[in-house]
Amino acid sequence: AQSVTQLDSQVPVFEEAPVELRCNYSSSVSVYLFWYVQYPNQGLQLLLKYLSGSTLVKGINGFEAEFNKSQTSFHLRKPSVHISDTAEYFCAVTPHRGSQGNLIFGKGTKLSVKP
Amino acid sequence: ETGVTQTPRHLVMGMTNKKSLKCEQHLGHNAMYWYKQSAKKPLELMFVYNFKEQTENNSVPSRFSPECPNSSHLFLHLHTLQPEDSALYLCASSQSNQPQHFGDGTRLSIL
Numbered sequence: 001a002q003s004v005t006q007l008d009s010q011v012p013v014f015e016e017a018p019v020e021l022r023c024n025y026s027s028s029v030s031v032y033l034f035w036y037v038q039y040p041n042q043g044l045q046l047l048l049k050y051l052s053g054s055t056l057v058k059g060i061n062g063f064e065a066e067f068n069k070s071q072t073s074f075h076l077r078k079p080s081v082h083i084s085d086t087a088e089y090f091c092a093v094t095p096h097r098g099s100q101g102n103l104i105f106g107k108g109t110k111l112s113v114k115p
Numbered sequence: 116e117t118g119v120t121q122t123p124r125h126l127v128m129g130m131t132n133k134k135s136l137k138c139e140q141h142l143g144h145n146a147m148y149w150y151k152q153s154a155k156k157p158l159e160l161m162f163v164y165n166f167k168e169q170t171e172n173n174s175v176p177s178r179f180s181p182e183c184p185n186s187s188h189l190f191l192h193l194h195t196l197q198p199e200d201s202a203l204y205l206c207a208s209s210q211s212n213q214p215q216h217f218g219d220g221t222r223l224s225i226l
Binding site: 034041106 | 119121158215219
């Protein structure tokens with residue numbers, strides 16, 4: 001079985017500051033990893049994904065994440081945030097075997113960007 | 116436009132009512148999903164359909180009944196719900212092993 005832990009439920013940050021949202025996972029098998037963003041009153045939108053290859057993955061809106069297998073982490077980063085980045089961010093995993101339908105989500109991190 | 120459309124966006128119903136949530140995807144995907152999103156809880160996968168066949172049912176109570184008449188449409192029929200069923204219900208679709216695309220959800224409130 002897999003599980004995902006997002007260590008921070010809320011992260012307040014000032015505009016133009018860097019941000020890191022932490023994600024750790026637990027799995028006995030290899031997994032694919034994802035970050036989704038949810039803006040108010042909307043569904044989830046894929047930010048980026050790690051399937052294989054380079055451990056540094058770049059996504060939309062200037063976000064990137066780094067897969068660290070030894071630490072079982074997939075932290076999300078952005079060097080300079082905007083007000084419009086205020087949203088909830090979800091880390092998710094799915095085992096290599098089987099379809100990517102069986103996503104296991106973390107509880108989410110609410111990013112609040114202040115002017 | 117996400118390509119996945121859910122209706123209605125908001126629904127208020129009593130515990131004895133029967134209602135249905137609708138999801139439609141215009142992306143040509145072959146898999147569709149229902150999730151429940153409650154406050155302070157991780158997203159819970161409820162049902163998965165691949166090529167119109169149900170392949171996953173995560174111990175969901177029988178008061179939730181899914182229906183997938185074709186690869187583009189997914190319904191969630193609701194009856195005799197409980198107050199704890201109040202939540203945001205999200206639909207998603209995907210093609211084979213590609214990431215899922217989500218709709219904007221239906222906010223359900225049970226009186």
